[in-house]
């Protein structure tokens with residue numbers, strides 16, 4: 295089931311995407327908190343303006359260097375323990391919304407990632423039980439100011455600018471995260487190519503690790519690392535991150 299969050303007739307709404315009809319079956323409320331109760335209303339996809347499928351009330355938890363080929367291209371090794379950091383929820387934007395290049399950076403790069411949407415309160419979850427706390431999966435772009443990431447020594451600024459976490463287009467609630475193509479294109483040219491089966495640590499391991507540190511709440515997002523091929527974004531570009539079976543997340547890039 296593909297769940298969308300969108301604006302329709304100046305209202306925030308949620309719907310289940312009916313791909314054949316190109317319509318959303320409107321839901322009664324936010325399915326993360328109120329379940330999947332449907333209404334009789336159908337919204338034509340063309341009249342809905344997609345938004346980020348979720349804005350976490352709490353946090354975006356991200357993992358670095360979870361694909362060895364990407365770690366290698368950056369001159370790094372896969373770390374002995376997961377490399378975890380946070381992005382502010384204010385960095386989230388939806389499909390079609392602009393990634394804004396901040397004046398503080400000369401080198402902003404795309405990172406296509408599988409995003410996990412947490413569905414229930416999770417603390418000290420075992421990797422084997424992690425599936426139980428997952429609501430679904432979507433696509434993310436862990437936009438990064440590479441120069442600031444290197445110069446700052448820690449990553450809050452480099453990863454935290456407004457618009458540096460595009461999410462969408464949908465949450466897929468039935469998805470096998472152990473395999474499937476993941477990649478990024480800029481202006482239609484292929485940049486990143488990978489497969490989810492190249493992850494060094496499984497989704498279960500990442501949820502177990504994060505939930506051993508802090509409590510995960512419904513709506514929290516986990517970014518699971520990026521495959522090789524990251525590269526620069528320039529004013530006027532269009533970047534597309536995609537995961538097979540979920541969809542494509544397209545964003546224009548503009549200078550501040």
Ligand code: MG
Nearest residue numbers: 405436519520
């Ligand atoms: Mg990343």
